[in-house]
Amino acid sequence: MKPPAIFILGETSITVARQIQTALPEAVIYGLGERTQSADVTYANFGETVREFFQTGTPIVGICAAGILIRTLAPLLTNKWQEPPVLAIAEDGSAVVPLLGGLQGVNYLARQIASVLQVSPAITTTGEIRFKTTLLSPPLGYQLVNSDDAKKFLADLLAGEKVKLSGTADWLENSNLPISAEGKLTIEIIPKDKRELAQPSADRLVYLFDGETPIEEKLDVSQGVLASPSQGQLAIVGTGPGAINWMSPEVREVLEGATDWVGYKTYLDLVESLRTPEIISHESDNRVELDRAEIALDLAAQGRSVVIVSSGDPGIYAMAAAVFEVLEKKAKPAWERSLFRC
Structure with a gap:
């Protein structure tokens, strides 16, 4: 993805623009020449400049009304598969609205920006909201083969059809997709080097994945443990005393480097803006520590x-104690290979 372009129309937007730049360090701030003094680069005509960047595939972050961006880009909206991310941000940073580029990671950008602005992004993608995953924009390492079939496939899913999986992928198995062995729809996961085996159709989406067989396929099912010596890690963290900007840098680093988050839904919601599509969120009730x-x-x-x-301090809020209690009571041999960190 190219470095995003942040557009401001006046000097009053520069503070929010600089905040956004902390989340997107490679982004460049473009300001209207006659009204801004602190932008990285100035421009003379908003419409012409925004359209030029859009046509080159540059993600656009406009600190302006959504309607301005919509009217500016409307003549160019012909192929959603090629549209770069476009977001509208309220001048005071109170709203982050992804407008275009759902297939190019706009919701991920929205979450990054919302995190530093301490607001919730206005995600409106129905499939992502309902199923907690994005079939049209799979995680890194996966490629959707038959994108032309995806529109009807998604429409059928949203209408209530169930789907069965052929192959394994954590990001699908841990989603809210209506997975059933009796499903009329199918999602097939196959290695990239076996593309010739793919059988895409209107009721079968096919994804190719890079690299080796996914880790879940390396499990010794009879023993319930890994057949490979790969060492897992478990960290127990607290979100801090309040707003996300009070979270320690170390906790943020641990969260962003994880493959899985486990926690009470309310606590997971506090850090949702940091979650990328590759991180799987496992929600649970508050009374099942x-x-x-x-x-x-x-x-x-x-x-x-x-x-x-955990919320606040994981020691005070008992999750650290819960982990050590389970370790003592059950002591599964497979757990001995994991690295623990509190």
């Missing part, structure tokens, strides 16, 4: 990098 700890330990035993998310 021991079950939550066991889920996290089992994931780490599979070689994954797992974070248990």
